[in-house]
Amino acid sequence: xxxxxxxxxxxxxxxLALMDGEERREFELALLDDSNLAEMVWTAETELAPLAxxxxxxxxxxxxxxxxxxxxxxxxxxxxxxxxxxxxxxLAFWRSAATLLGVAAVAAIALAAVAILRPETILSHDALxxxxxxxxxxxxxxxxxxRDGTLVTAPFAAAVEAGQDAELWLVIExxxxxxxxxxxxxxxxxxxxPQETAPAxxxxxxxxxxxxxxxxxxxxxxxxxxAKGGFQSL
Amino acid sequence: MIDVEHKTLLxxxxxxxxxxxxxxxxxxxxxxxxxxMRVLQDRNEAEDALQDxxxxxxxxxERFTASKAPPLTxxxxxxxxVAIDRLRARKTPASxxxxxxRVADTTLRSDEKAMASGNARALLACINALGAPYxxxxxxxxxxxxxxxxxxxxDSVPLGTVKSRMRRALVDLKGCxxx
Numbered sequence: 267x268x269x270x271x272x273x274x275x276x277x278x279x280x281x282l283a284l285m286d287g288e289e290r291r292e293f294e295l296a297l298l299d300d301s302n303l304a305e306m307v308w309t310a311e312t313e314l315a316p317l318a319x320x321x322x323x324x325x326x327x328x329x330x331x332x333x334x335x336x337x338x339x340x341x342x343x344x345x346x347x348x349x350x351x352x353x354x355x356x357l358a359f360w361r362s363a364a365t366l367l368g369v370a371a372v373a374a375i376a377l378a379a380v381a382i383l384r385p386e387t388i389l390s391h392d393a394l395x396x397x398x399x400x401x402x403x404x405x406x407x408x409x410x411x412x413r414d415g416t417l418v419t420a421p422f423a424a425a426v427e428a429g430q431d432a433e434l435w436l437v438i439e440x441x442x443x444x445x446x447x448x449x450x451x452x453x454x455x456x457x458x459x460p461q462e463t464a465p466a467x468x469x470x471x472x473x474x475x476x477x478x479x480x481x482x483x484x485x486x487x488x489x490x491x492x493a494k495g496g497f498q499s500l
Numbered sequence: 501m502i503d504v505e506h507k508t509l510l511x512x513x514x515x516x517x518x519x520x521x522x523x524x525x526x527x528x529x530x531x532x533x534x535x536x537m538r539v540l541q542d543r544n545e546a547e548d549a550l551q552d553x554x555x556x557x558x559x560x561x562e563r564f565t566a567s568k569a570p571p572l573t574x575x576x577x578x579x580x581x582v583a584i585d586r587l588r589a590r591k592t593p594a595s596x597x598x599x600x601x602r603v604a605d606t607t608l609r610s611d612e613k614a615m616a617s618g619n620a621r622a623l624l625a626c627i628n629a630l631g632a633p634y635x636x637x638x639x640x641x642x643x644x645x646x647x648x649x650x651x652x653x654x655d656s657v658p659l660g661t662v663k664s665r666m667r668r669a670l671v672d673l674k675g676c677x678x679x
Contacts, residue, residue, distance in 0.1 A: 283644045315576065317615075320612075326533040330554075334555060337555060
């Protein structure tokens with residue numbers, strides 16, 4: 267008999283969906299940390315794929331594609347910062363950021379984390395890189411997340427009005443934006459990321475808003491968005 | 501080759517190419533919808549699952565390459581996971597098992613006729629070699645109908661016993677598939 271190790275059987279058991287709720291989630295958590303195990307899951311998926319391929323094709327109703335495109339591509343554009351007039355536009359921006367981040371922004375943060383704990387979304391523990399693109403496309407600012415949870419950013423490229431600071435926010439679907447700190451035009455910043463957000467980062471957005479000097483007085487974004495971007499694993 | 505086409509379309513989708521995504525949808529959705537339908541056995545539910553699946557495919561397209569899986573396998577896995585999550589949110593393990601049992605006789609036989617390729621025949625031979633009841637259970641499980649807990653409940657057998665029996669079957673299956 268072929269030597270088969272326990273992890274391979276666990277992977278097969280996962281692909282066959284034999285695990286119940288909690289056990290299934292735990293396995294998905296383990297996958298996040300273990301690229302060998304993730305590879306075994308993909309091997310099992312590939313081995314069993316003929317079962318799916320055997321099904322006779324069926325045509326879904328045309329409304330499905332319409333809904334998909336609506337949820338992905340509607341309200342995508344963000345108003346340029348130069349044209350913003352304070353709160354209403356900023357609110358509109360946050361709504362569109364929510365659309366970008368997911369179908370519904372009502373999911374609890376735990377659900378958002380679960381949503382990415384899927385084989386299709388396994389991320390390696392290599393560096394994550396974020397690019398923040400100015401809303402008016404005049405430039406990009408790069409940031410890199412180190413293994414110690416520090417986000418190192420380049421100087422912020424976009425101009426900020428006198429008496430204002432550029433504040434960086436971490437936006438995770440279903441949760442309130444978390445302030446990471448102030449970005450400067452003449453030097454880079456080293457910012458501490460909240461530990462508990464790590465599993466959701468690939469679905470998260472970084473957004474820079476214009477805030478009164480020293481940062482938002484309320485703890486939530488109040489000014490217009492200057493730039494935004496997502497994380498990519500390298 | 502359809503796989504090559506899907507791969508190109510996925511790579512273009514990863515770059516944000518909406519036309520490529522639409523083409524990918526046109527050529528792959530009948531297959532993926534079939535998967536969602538088999539799991540959920542309800543047209544509306546399956547269409548909702550399909551919608552969720554393609555939203556994920558768009559968002560995670562750049563991670564396809566890292567999976568090293570064939571494109572349709574990658575997309576079908578996403579669809580199957582979404583559909584199984586929906587099934588489990590809607591039904592208890594016991595009623596999902598009942599529903600899977602009800603359609604098993606007709607569907608498993610017709611699937612088998614469609615499994616004509618070399619790979620498919622080999623996989624089927626491995627699953628058939630498991631013997632009753634595992635041949636049937638494995639094929640139902642793939643579409644989300646079987647969990648350890650549901651089997652334990654139905655057969656009034658301790659959960660640990662169900663798990664260790666199933667594990668033995670999976671060791672055999674893995675050994676056979678790896679040959």
